[in-house]
Amino acid sequence: MYFGVFSSQNTDKTPTASYKYTQEFRSEAEKVLNTRPAPAKPWPQKRIKAASHEDHQSRVGGLRLETAAVRVEGLAVNYGSFVAVENLSFTVKEGEIYGLLGPNGAGKTTTLKVIVGILEPRAGKVEVYGTSVSNEVLAKSQIGYVPEEVVLLDSLTPREFFEFVASIRRLDKESVNSKLERFASAFELKQYFDTPIAALSMGNKQKVAIITGLLHDPKLLILDEPLIGLDARSSKILKELIAFHAKKGGAVIFSTHIMEVAEKLCTRVAIINKGKIVGQGTVEDLRRLVKSAEGSLEDIFLKVTEQEAGMQDIIKALEEE
Amino acid sequence: MRFSELWRLSGTAYKEVSFQSIFSLRAGSSLPRSGRRDIKQLVANARMNTLISKLITAGFIGFFAAVIFLPVTTSYTGSTGQEGTALLADVSAFLAVVLFLIVFMGLQVSTSFVSSKIVDVLSPLPLSKQDISRIVFLSFIRIFDIPLIAAAVIFPTVYSLISGSVLGGIISLGGIITAEIFALALTTVLARFFYLRVTSAGGRSKWQTLLRLVFMLVWILPTFAAYLVINFAANIVQSFAGLMQGFSSFSQILALIYPFSYGFLASSLTFLGQTEYTLLSLSAAASIAYAILAYYCLKWVTRTIRNMGVSAMGRGPREIVKDTLIKPQVPWLGIIRKDLRVASRAPSYASLFFLPIIQTAILAIIFSSSNGLGLTTTLGFLTGMSLITLLLPPTLSSIEGLASAYMRHLPMRKITLISAKTLLSTLTYALSLIVLSIIALVLGKNPTLILTYGAIHGFSVAAAVMLELTILTRKFWKEGFAVGNLYSRLSTYVLIVIPGYFLASIPIVSAIATLSIAPSFLLPVFLAAALTEFTLMTAVVMLQK
Numbered sequence: 001m002y003f004g005v006f007s008s009q010n011t012d013k014t015p016t017a018s019y020k021y022t023q024e025f026r027s028e029a030e031k032v033l034n035t036r037p038a039p040a041k042p043w044p045q046k047r048i049k050a051a052s053h054e055d056h057q058s059r060v061g062g063l064r065l066e067t068a069a070v071r072v073e074g075l076a077v078n079y080g081s082f083v084a085v086e087n088l089s090f091t092v093k094e095g096e097i098y099g100l101l102g103p104n105g106a107g108k109t110t111t112l113k114v115i116v117g118i119l120e121p122r123a124g125k126v127e128v129y130g131t132s133v134s135n136e137v138l139a140k141s142q143i144g145y146v147p148e149e150v151v152l153l154d155s156l157t158p159r160e161f162f163e164f165v166a167s168i169r170r171l172d173k174e175s176v177n178s179k180l181e182r183f184a185s186a187f188e189l190k191q192y193f194d195t196p197i198a199a200l201s202m203g204n205k206q207k208v209a210i211i212t213g214l215l216h217d218p219k220l221l222i223l224d225e226p227l228i229g230l231d232a233r234s235s236k237i238l239k240e241l242i243a244f245h246a247k248k249g250g251a252v253i254f255s256t257h258i259m260e261v262a263e264k265l266c267t268r269v270a271i272i273n274k275g276k277i278v279g280q281g282t283v284e285d286l287r288r289l290v291k292s293a294e295g296s297l298e299d300i301f302l303k304v305t306e307q308e309a310g311m312q313d314i315i316k317a318l319e320e321e
Numbered sequence: 322m323r324f325s326e327l328w329r330l331s332g333t334a335y336k337e338v339s340f341q342s343i344f345s346l347r348a349g350s351s352l353p354r355s356g357r358r359d360i361k362q363l364v365a366n367a368r369m370n371t372l373i374s375k376l377i378t379a380g381f382i383g384f385f386a387a388v389i390f391l392p393v394t395t396s397y398t399g400s401t402g403q404e405g406t407a408l409l410a411d412v413s414a415f416l417a418v419v420l421f422l423i424v425f426m427g428l429q430v431s432t433s434f435v436s437s438k439i440v441d442v443l444s445p446l447p448l449s450k451q452d453i454s455r456i457v458f459l460s461f462i463r464i465f466d467i468p469l470i471a472a473a474v475i476f477p478t479v480y481s482l483i484s485g486s487v488l489g490g491i492i493s494l495g496g497i498i499t500a501e502i503f504a505l506a507l508t509t510v511l512a513r514f515f516y517l518r519v520t521s522a523g524g525r526s527k528w529q530t531l532l533r534l535v536f537m538l539v540w541i542l543p544t545f546a547a548y549l550v551i552n553f554a555a556n557i558v559q560s561f562a563g564l565m566q567g568f569s570s571f572s573q574i575l576a577l578i579y580p581f582s583y584g585f586l587a588s589s590l591t592f593l594g595q596t597e598y599t600l601l602s603l604s605a606a607a608s609i610a611y612a613i614l615a616y617y618c619l620k621w622v623t624r625t626i627r628n629m630g631v632s633a634m635g636r637g638p639r640e641i642v643k644d645t646l647i648k649p650q651v652p653w654l655g656i657i658r659k660d661l662r663v664a665s666r667a668p669s670y671a672s673l674f675f676l677p678i679i680q681t682a683i684l685a686i687i688f689s690s691s692n693g694l695g696l697t698t699t700l701g702f703l704t705g706m707s708l709i710t711l712l713l714p715p716t717l718s719s720i721e722g723l724a725s726a727y728m729r730h731l732p733m734r735k736i737t738l739i740s741a742k743t744l745l746s747t748l749t750y751a752l753s754l755i756v757l758s759i760i761a762l763v764l765g766k767n768p769t770l771i772l773t774y775g776a777i778h779g780f781s782v783a784a785a786v787m788l789e790l791t792i793l794t795r796k797f798w799k800e801g802f803a804v805g806n807l808y809s810r811l812s813t814y815v816l817i818v819i820p821g822y823f824l825a826s827i828p829i830v831s832a833i834a835t836l837s838i839a840p841s842f843l844l845p846v847f848l849a850a851a852l853t854e855f856t857l858m859t860a861v862v863m864l865q866k
Contacts, residue, residue, distance in 0.1 A: 116730040140732035153724050155666035156659070163647040167655020168731045177646050184645045193642045196666075209727075 069251030075124035084110045085275040099266035100255040107275040108255040116145045144218030146226045150209045154198035169216045183211045202229040223254040259298040279304040331459030379471035386476040409588040416500040416580035427508030458623045489591035496583030499615040506618040582607035656741035681753040699770045710750040711821040714789040717742045735865040739790045746786040784854035785821040
């Protein structure tokens with residue numbers, strides 16, 4: 001059970017022979033993330049005072065109350081006359097890994113782009129840790145984002161790109177360098193530090209985007225298909241990092257087409273189809289939704305998105321050809 | 322594969338290149354929020370934009386051929402020897418203009434051409450390497466088709482009409498075709514150099530930085546040359562005619578050198594009766610040799626151009642990375658460093674970034690021939706310098722669009738972005754001013770006026786830059802796509818720089834008006850106009866979130 005151990009939320013999974021190696025990855029992930037850099041230099045403007053992790057972790061009698069990391073209400077996005085997302089609502093709590101699943105063109109990336117402030121919605125309310133995304137700078141400073149299609153400034157080297165992003169995010173030199181050293185070593189990127197991004201492989205570009213997204217120790221990670229192009233080692237480390245981030249109290253929203261990953265990694269998932277949420281909750285919740293006691297997330301997904309019907313016939317027809 | 326089929330396929334490839342050059346999609350920009358129907362409209366707009374750019378360039382070439390050069394000839398009419406020399410100079414200078422102008426255009430579009438990854442799309446298809454090369458070459462040619470045809474049609478026609486020699490016109494046509502091929506070869510050589518040696522080498526050693534600077538300078542030489550020839554065309558023709566008459570033996574050597582060979586040949590065949598046969602033979606032999614060279618260049622370009630794709634970029638030996646240290650700066654300085662780094666590695670940005678310096682060099686040439694440095698001359702210089710500087714903000718903003726789909730999630734404030742780019746543009750203006758003042762001192766002229774008025778006008782230029790950037794930033798924030806390169810979005814550039822030009826000209830116009838009404842108030846009026854603009858625009862920028 002490869003995936004059984006990398007999520008702190010899935011403690012019921014049985015450890016296997018790969019347990020030892022997984023523990024190594026986990027400890028590597030923890031080592032990387034535990035070196036939390038000193039908070040970014042304060043913004044000169046008083047009104048843009050970024051809140052720390054702890055600010056959002058209210059405690060009553062020693063018990064942590066879950067705070068909403070992301071609140072999306074009635075989100076609607078149009079591309080001209082085309083409705084990409086319609087009346088979408090969900091909440092992601094601290095310590096949660098929230099998976100966004102859906103067929104191609106369902107509206108996952110559009111939703112994520114609205115949360116990170118790249119797209120403006122037609123209607124609806126989006127808040128990140130209680131801050132409306134219309135308050136761009138404060139909202140964006142709390143998010144680490146890895147886009148679906150990694151297109152960075154190709155003529156820069158990773159070192160120059162990290163330097164630019166660290167400058168924009170006002171990161172402290174010592175702590176960011178310590179963090180960068182660990183990330184570069186974990187993702188085996190050090191040797192490419194002075195190679196132009198244009199000359200890097202897709203996987204290495206993805207690593208640059210992932211490291212950039214993690215550099216400022218964001219409270220919220222938004223990862224749009226982050227595993228694409230990654231080698232097995234890096235993929236494993238990233239999954240451990242995601243799990244550890246949530247364990248520390250951070251929140252993660254991540255979209256994927258790999259159902260097994262979503263099933264093992266996510267606390268809750270939302271299935272989007274044609275711009276609308278057609279199912280939301282834990283895998284158990286979704287099983288109840290489709291009235292199936294056993295089926296995998298893939299089976300549930302195909303049922304909920306109405307893609308199951310006729311699929312066997314199509315496969316059969318293709319095989320006959 | 323038949324030529325017609327290759328041409329048809331190259332049309333599809335070209336559509337992609339022109340679309341990419343407008344929206345820089347592969348370079349990371351996102352389309353404005355539009356529906357699928359609107360996307361079709363955007364594709365149509367992209368094609369229209371590139372068509373307009375081509376027509377403007379073709380119009381410029383036509384104007385240059387018909388209006389600027391040939392009337393020079395008419396002043397020599399009646400004196401056969403001089404008329405022949407003037408025609409020789411006309412043809413030679415026009416060939417130089419075609420060569421440099423097309424190289425300049427080529428450098429502008431090569432980035433889009435590479436980022437369109439058209440080669441990568443074609444490579445997996447069941448096409449032979451030769452056919453892929455031909456398709457890529459033809460789509461590259463399509464970028465310049467109208468200007469190339471305009472140069473080849475207008476000049477020989479006007480030549481034939483004015484000189485009355487069809488043969489001379491045909492020779493000039495041959496020269497133009499050769500110049501066009503050489504221009505394509507030169508563009509390809511520079512582009513290959515750039516992408517193979519500069520971009521893919523990366524590195525942070527002093528040697529790599531120096532290498533990039535050297536390449537940047539090499540890169541802008543065609544721009545400088547085109548600018549020089551266009552600005553001083555009439556002077557060049559007249560000086561050349563004078564030089565030829567003074568040193569007749571010099572002409573035999575010149576007849577062997579490109580592009581004069583074609584000039585000599587066209588001129589000699591136009592006035593066949595008075596021709597010196599040694600010159601005719603030498604220029605004919607040289608012209609044939611250049612035509613053969615052009616043929617091989619054409620073959621080389623066709624074969625090589627497909628290597629301009631991103632995937633074909635060299636992955637040269639990497640430096641050994643000793644550490645992963647970075648030096649974060651304050652945000653505005655981070656933006657400036659990033660802009661300088663990108664500009665030093667992207668052909669379309671590098672050439673524009675040096676324009677103010679080129680402008681200073683041009684002004685310095687005029688400077689050396691002027692007797693004194695009066696107020697009117699100073700204001701004229703400042704106008705020229707500010708006009709060129711104000712081309713920078715759109716260029717710098719389009720850098721921001723390179724990876725806009727990613728960059729826009731960063732917590733970057735508009736005010737930081739505008740401040741950084743204003744500082745960079747204004748510093749370029751200040752640098753030009755300092756260079757010009759040093760030249761004035763070297764030439765023994767008093768630089769006080771240019772320094773005083775230039776420093777004050779710097780506030781007006783900064784205000785104009787802020788105005789352009791405010792418009793651009795609002796556009797960028799709203800639509801989130803790159804403004805594109807200068808050549809492909811000429812109309813956008815024009816619309817954005819006009820308000821900037823207007824603002825920068827207010828102190829100049831006020832000063833000229835005051836000069837005739839109340840000369841003693843000239844400096845206070847100039848200062849007040851510049852400072853008011855600066856204050857107002859600073860206030861506007863401060864209001865940006």
